Amino acid sequence: MIGFHKVRSQTQIAAVARLAREIWTAHYTPIIGRAQVDYMVQKFQSAPAVAAQVDEDYAYYLVTSDAQEVGYLAVVPDVDDGSLLLSKIYLLASQRGHGLGKEMLRFVEDLCRRQGLGMVWLTVNKHNAAAIAWYERMGFTNAGPIVQDIGGGFVMDDYKMEKTFD
Numbered sequence: 001m002i003g004f005h006k007v008r009s010q011t012q013i014a015a016v017a018r019l020a021r022e023i024w025t026a027h028y029t030p031i032i033g034r035a036q037v038d039y040m041v042q043k044f045q046s047a048p049a050v051a052a053q054v055d056e057d058y059a060y061y062l063v064t065s066d067a068q069e070v071g072y073l074a075v076v077p078d079v080d081d082g083s084l085l086l087s088k089i090y091l092l093a094s095q096r097g098h099g100l101g102k103e104m105l106r107f108v109e110d111l112c113r114r115q116g117l118g119m120v121w122l123t124v125n126k127h128n129a130a131a132i133a134w135y136e137r138m139g140f141t142n143a144g145p146i147v148q149d150i151g152g153g154f155v156m157d158d159y160k161m162e163k164t165f166d
Helices: 010-032 034-045 047-055 100-114 128-137
Strands: 002-004 058-065 067-076 083-090 118-125 142-153 154-166
Touching: 010 034, 010 047, 010 067, 010 083, 010 118, 034 047, 034 083, 034 100, 034 142, 034 154, 047 058, 058 100, 058 142, 067 100, 067 118, 083 100, 128 142, 128 154
Parallel strands: 083 118
Antiparallel strands: 002 058, 058 067, 067 083, 118 154, 142 154
16 A cells, blocks of 8 residues: 655654655666766755755655655646646666656556646656656646756756646
8 A cells, every 4th residue: 555644744754755865876877877876865855955945936746655765756836827847756676667757647647637737747857768757647748948057067968748637
């Protein structure tokens, strides 16, 4: 049974940071290298970074399967734009391929609709071919490239992916 638990406590924030370190190190090191992974995890996915985002407009959710923490996601609604940024959607490698990612995305889409927003969007690394293909299978379209300087001598070289709702 999959569960979505809104992140509020320091314990939950620490769990997100722990999952982030494990998932990012395993998945992104071959794509962007260890130095950029370490930098990005510290800057965007460490416990202090997650806590700061929770204090802003980010809604984080810990994802559990059979009471085990297996992933997390974060969204940021933009009512003025009518969209929902899917800022983070991550699942342990051992949990992929069992439909949990689809359930996570369905949860996000339901959040989007309940908030009266007509589009979900995200960014994905241009070299993350498996994720790009998955998002396309899930109904997202590629809206073009986005390159962002994130400091530390690093850039995020991504595509913006969008999914609209009627």
